[in-house]
Amino acid sequence: MKLRTRCLGLAEAVVDLSAVEANVRQIRQRLRPGTEVLAVVKADAFGHGAVQVARAAIGAGATWLGVARADEALQLRAAGLTAPILVWLYDASELMLLADVDVSVSTVAELQQVIDTPSVHNIHLKLDTGLHRGGSNPEQWIELTRTAAYYEALGAIKIRGIWSHLSHGDEPNAPQNQKQLELFRTGLTLARRAGLNPSVIHLANSAGALTLDAPDCNLVRIGAALYGIDELGIELTPPMRLVSKVAQVRRIRAGEGISYSHDYVAPHDTTVALIPLGYADGIPRNTTGQASVLIRGVRMPIRGRIAMDQFVVDAGDIPLEPGEPVTIFGDGSQGEPTAADWAEWAGTIPHEIYCGLGPRIPRRYEETTR
Ligand SMILES: *Cc1c(COP(=O)(O)O)cnc(C)c1O
Numbered sequence: 001m002k003l004r005t006r007c008l009g010l011a012e013a014v015v016d017l018s019a020v021e022a023n024v025r026q027i028r029q030r031l032r033p034g035t036e037v038l039a040v041v042k043a044d045a046f047g048h049g050a051v052q053v054a055r056a057a058i059g060a061g062a063t064w065l066g067v068a069r070a071d072e073a074l075q076l077r078a079a080g081l082t083a084p085i086l087v088w089l090y091d092a093s094e095l096m097l098l099a100d101v102d103v104s105v106s107t108v109a110e111l112q113q114v115i116d117t118p119s120v121h122n123i124h125l126k127l128d129t130g131l132h133r134g135g136s137n138p139e140q141w142i143e144l145t146r147t148a149a150y151y152e153a154l155g156a157i158k159i160r161g162i163w164s165h166l167s168h169g170d171e172p173n174a175p176q177n178q179k180q181l182e183l184f185r186t187g188l189t190l191a192r193r194a195g196l197n198p199s200v201i202h203l204a205n206s207a208g209a210l211t212l213d214a215p216d217c218n219l220v221r222i223g224a225a226l227y228g229i230d231e232l233g234i235e236l237t238p239p240m241r242l243v244s245k246v247a248q249v250r251r252i253r254a255g256e257g258i259s260y261s262h263d264y265v266a267p268h269d270t271t272v273a274l275i276p277l278g279y280a281d282g283i284p285r286n287t288t289g290q291a292s293v294l295i296r297g298v299r300m301p302i303r304g305r306i307a308m309d310q311f312v313v314d315a316g317d318i319p320l321e322p323g324e325p326v327t328i329f330g331d332g333s334q335g336e337p338t339a340a341d342w343a344e345w346a347g348t349i350p351h352e353i354y355c356g357l358g359p360r361i362p363r364r365y366e367e368t369t370r
Contacts, residue, residue: 006243007245010245010247011245013242014241015049016237019238019331020060020226023225023226024061025060025061027209036064036218037063037222038062039222039226041067042066043355044072046224048239048354050075052365054079054083066086069090084122088134092113095113096117096120098117099120099121105123106144107136108147115156123161125162129180146194146195148194149194153195161201162196167180169208172232184203188216204221210232238332238339241330242330242361245324247274247275248274249320251272272312272314275312277361278311280309282361294326296320
C-alpha cells in the first residue's frame, strides 16, 4: 500500500486531483443528459487550490467555472483557463477588469454599470426565488428583463444566463424547493417574453443537482461535491488530507497539566507529543477534548488548549519519536478523522474546516489513479 502519510516540511495539505475528477464524474453520471457542470472554485476552491481544481474539473468534463469575486476570476484567466467563468460578487470599480468573464446582475442599477463598461459583455440575470440573499426582487424582474432585452438588441450586452440559488438544496423534501422551481420557471417565461434567449439556465447547487427535477435547467453549479462533502449519501471522495509530523515527545507525570492554564491535567503518567499546527492554521480551538489525530494507525486525543501554532496529543504508553507522520484528516480510509468529523467537533460544516486552512500550510498535488 502506498504510504499516504508522507509529509514534506512541518505540515501540508495533499490534494489528490484524481479524487476531484472522480467526484465530477460521479455527479455527471447522475445528471439529466444535456446538463452541464459549472465547477465552483471560489475561496481558492474551498481551500484546495482554485487553479489546480479548476483544471481537474474541466478535465473531467465540467464546462463552466464559477467564483464569488473578481480577483478569483482573474487568477483563473492568468493561469490560462479558457472555460467560461461566472462571477457573482464584484464592485463596480472592478468591472473593467472583467472583460472575458460573465457577470451576475440583479438590478437595473447593476445592469447600467455593466453597460457603462463596454469591455464586459456576457451577463447572467439573477432572480431571487426565495433565498433572499441576492438576486432581483420578483416585482422588479419584468423591468430588469425588459431593460436587458433593450440593451441586448442594441448589441451592448448578451444575456447569456438566467439563474437563481436554492435555500434548501440539501433537504430534497423541503417544500421550498418546488416553490423556488415554480418561481424560477415563471421568471424564465417572463424573460423569454421580454425577448431574451439565454443559453444557460441554472438553479441547483451540488445537492440540488441530484435531487431537484428541473428540466428547464441545463447547468448545475457544483461546489461541495467536488471536495467530497457528501450531503446526500452518494459516493464521493474527499480529495484533501492534512498531514503533519510529531515535533517533540515528552513523558509527563500524573497530576501535571498540559498547555495554557492547564485546562487538562493528566490522570496518570503518559507520553505526550507536540504537533506543529494551531488555530492560525485552521485547527479549531474549541475541538480539544473531542478531537483526535492518527499516528501509527492509532487515534490519539488532543489534550489541553490548542494554541496558535501547536497542540499536544496524548500518546499513552506508545513510545512515539519526533518526525513520525501524523494525519489530521483525510478520507477516513485508514482510520483517520475526516473534515466532516472535525466539523462535528467544532460545531460547523466541513466547508468551514477546508476554507479555514491557513496560509502557512502548503498545498501539494498528486494524481493517484482511481
Ligand atoms: C457556493 C455556491 C455554490 C456551490 O454550492 P455547493 O452547495 O457547495 O455545491 C453554488 N452557487 C452559488 C451561487 C454559490 O455561492
